[in-house]
Amino acid sequence: MIKTIIQKGSYQDSVVLMLLTNKISAMPGVNKVSIMMATPSNKDLFKASGLETPELMEAKSNDMAIVVDAETEETVGQVLKETEEFLKSQSKGSSEGEEKHVVSSWEQALKKLPDANLAVLSIPGMYAAAEADRALDENLNVFIFSDNVSKKDEIYLKQKAHEKGLLVMGPDCGTGIIKGVPIAFTNHVKMGKIGVIGASGTGIQEVTTIIDQLGEGVANAIGTGGRDLSAEVGGITMLDAIDAMEKDTQVEVVVILSKPPAKEVRDVIVKRLGNYEKPVVTLFLGEKPEIHEENFYHAYTLDEAARIAVSLVRKEAVVLDPWKPSVEEGFKREDLRTIKGYYSGGTLASEAVMLIKETAGISGAGDKQEGYMLNTQGYTVIDLGDDVYTVGKPHPMIDPANRIVCMKQALEEEQTGVILFDLVLGYGSHEDMAGALLPGIKDMMEQVKNQGRRVYFVATICGTKADKQNYDLQKKKLEDAGVIVCTSNKRAVETALCLIGHPCHEEEKTIEPREKAKADKVHAVSEKVMELLEQKPRVINIGLKSFTEVLEEFSCKAVQYQWTPPAGGDLELIKVLQYLRGHKFSR
Template sequence: MRIARAVRERDGVERCELGMGTPANLEVLEDFGVSAPATPGDLVIAVEAPDDSAASALDYAEHEVGSLDGGAPGAPASRPRVRSLPAAARALEDPNVALISVPGEYATLEAHRALSAGLHVFLFSDHVPLEAEIELKQRGAALGLLVMGPECGTAMLGGIGLGFANVVRPGPVGIVAAAGTGAQESACLLDAAGAGVSHIIGVGGRDLRGELSGLMFAQAMRLLARDERTEKLLLVAKAPTAEGVQAIADHLPADLPVVAAFVGWDGANAPFEVHPTLEAGAAAAAGTAPPDTSPLEREVDARRSGASGRCLLGLYSGGSLAHEAITLLEPKLGPIAGNVGHGPEHADGMHALLDLGEAEYTQSRPHPMVDLETRTAMLEQAAEDERVGCVLLDVVLGFAGHPDPAAALAPAIERVTKRATVITHVCGTPDDPQDSKRQTRILAGAGALVAPSNAAAARLALRSLS
């Protein structure tokens, strides 16, 4: 994704696709006008550009891909080159985690190979059948190993981030999460409160549903209960079922305090302390109050008269953050259009909120936490739409994300603020590669109001439309 984005940013390049030769990717290439005799084991690079720009861009992409394998093409390898997971495990000194990101049809086999090698599994891959997930997690639990995923986007083990992860201070709170950006937001809020995090164990979004019944939640809690650095648990999920919550309750460790942030949960009859927002859950785990937003509220009030439109537009890159916003917005605004709320799929003069990380927006392009092109284009459209009175968006930082998202969004945000209020939240820390303080300054300089949490941003959006 990083290489494809870098190629797209080169002079003269109109489009670039870079991916394995899977049937889905080959279908995208056909829409591109390219027919490639590739197999799922082949890497395909396609560039559309005039004159010599295409050849130059291809050379650049090949060089960058080669550098991922220990150096530029033809350069001597700096480490052993291996072609299988067992060979990689043998080549390393005492590995204990395998990160797997391959097409779903191959992910199950590779995950089983990792378990056979005695490795915990971080399974980033999607399109893994539920039956395969159940089998993997049952086997992992029997072996005393973690199966984080499938579709696990975030974890942090002993301070080492996997996937999309932030740099947070070490501390006593262990996080178990079935929500990727939910885990990131929780960890960053704990960092801001001075609490810190011991580990983040992602379990995949389906772990609290159906036959899984919190299988990996239970395994993660067992392991964290034995970890001397972990003194408290924070459990994170999006609207789990009552059966899923009870499954967690059946496996709660006896000697660790437990707090949960179950987004959208009403808290009724929960057998342990449950909060309906990520903000409230993190505050409870840290033993602090949420940050004061009264200065921002006054600023929202001052700007309200300058916004002629009365519609909300939410443009989110984090699915958990989008879901949290919806649970706060819809009780006041009614059904909201888009792919998260309970309104129609498409908005026509009504409130709308979009999770741009869903498949309909990521087909043939990187995730919006990496590539901001889609969101920037939508902001440009909002700047010309007199019906839009408030724009709400997240800016997610950390490893694997865009290197400078605020700077990329700022020009479009500045244009939107001429007719609407823009409210943002930076999910990150000052120690992230992008530096949350710097990102906040850039966004504020473009005219956006920057809230201390995603939940606070949603409440400020409600205030701007009241």
């Protein structure tokens, strides 16, 4: 039986509802369930999953819709009870003091925290641009976790921020560290003397956690959003952050990293770094530099970038990492075994593709099937965080189900020699991903054993000892089950390649002299941006309550803005209101 419950005017965050859907799906007697806001796009998702009903179609965008296919009316009652308890736990403050810092409007937020200097947005993308613009009007720097913000709006917001002497991090910016304080999906990294600027959330996580593992720390890590280095946006946030990091007295070494940028933007950034006052390490994923320059180092992998930064801050020589995979057995090259990689981090998946293609001699990406980063000659690498896998579903950092399904499919191919995967720890991630994955992995290991086959499981853990998931315990659980665990993605991929008879070979780079370019202009930085980097942030958090909880854990001043869509979520009316306020957003 299919039952629809509409809770009118009950706005809830999409991430919260995904977690709730995940919880309800596991209940006995529930065949299928979807819990989302009844927006037009979400109604399409309900329809695609076979849960379209007349009551749903009549609901408004600001209504929460529960559509459940259950065995009995009693089960439906249990679903409603669980839903009510879950949402109550999400909205309830952990203390009376916390409740005092919850507001429902900009006016209340600014009254509670008049010296706020950062707005963090994790609301639906269709509304995020307008709220970011309001934040800029209030002279706040902005961190936009939200995705689905148009590029036109991104350019408008970043140009406006630049003119006002502010930073816009994002949109679709998942990771940041300000004065040692983690923002959004970030790890608990030691405070230190290294600064990171990245157009990649998991790229920042990988570099900062390796720095932490090596005993150093990070003062600031500025996420720019993945499109910042596109030709249209032009690296506005990246360039402003580069200027700020140069003047940040806490930072002695700067790491710049990005997914493949537009060439013209890359060239502008490299030219700017040509007269940089501090040692800098660059990583443009996909490029394979053959040399370093004095105080201007060029990495091939995230692991290398982190290790160079640590060497520089310690005033040590920059040398090739001597580590090699410790593989006692494995397949021979002529066995023609392949690797199947299933990632929750897009940049980690891209790095894996790069290393596999180079070492195994693969050209092209193969089949351009949607959702695959590599799918050729039996090799597969998938970013399970891609939209094709996450629309209407929890991210793989939160939910292990989709990854287990993919791994089981990999075993159907006799060619499969290694199953490669990541565990990304930190704030926002699953509390025990190793524990959640292991029942499925153990079943697969037993299956191949009974078939007289060998398939190796290799994992990389992106995390620190201080992360709430307990890094050492996650590692031990996997190793006790027979998984080979590596401390970085590079090492995991190299181990996987070695297991199928394709050892990696890395050449030592020479360090060439560099003639420092003359600055073509004065790179001024506003007091507002410098204050953001040099003090703990004072935050108005608009969206996910868990972000505020982390900020308070780090003794930051923070106000939780319990946001709901304006004008009842009516996009046409919102456009009118924006026009009256003088904002020119695309829709």
